[in-house]
Amino acid sequence: MQAPTQMNELDDATLTFAEQVFDSARNGDSSRLDQLLGQGMPPNLRNHAGDSLLMLASYHGHLAATRVLLEHGADPQLRNHRGHTPLAGAAFQGDLAMVELLLEHGADVESRCEDGKTALMMAAMFNRTAVVTHLLALGADPHARDASGATALTAARLMGAVDTEAMLRCDEGQSD
Secondary structure, eight states: OOOOOOOOSOOHHHHHHHHHHHHHHHTTOHHHHHHHHHTTOOTTOBOTTOOBHHHHHHHTTOHHHHHHHHHTTOOTTOOOTTOOOHHHHHHHHTOHHHHHHHHHTTOOTTOBOTTSOBHHHHHHHTTOHHHHHHHHHTTOOTTOOOTTSOOHHHHHHHHTOHHHHHHHHHHHTSOO
């Protein structure tokens, strides 16, 4: 008797549906996501790049869709294949409201990307002053170092982010 063959590839209809689901997150279709999650779709579904639905919704600034995903149990710490978290993406974008929402739902202010960068470092690098202020107020460590040894201040300086560099220099009371 011959063993049944395993189906390792998805059919075209399933692939099309999956792409529509990820587009719903990317485009912020919170009602569609709520409907699908209510029907049992896993909240931590990820695409070929490891981007979760939450990563896509939060990175593209869709607060309502992000909230729906978080309320259905999406993991705010789930990293993509590049080691990035939704919080790091929101910090990179300078989206303070998104940063606040992710932190309220369990994102770790000190979580690190694969290269050791924290959300504070990402915000500092791209001169996101409001995000830097908020993360520092929540206890983000300005002395944390990434894999290359850089702090948030060093990163801001290297990227020419003069406002966050000045903020961090004042916060640290020193030059790095």
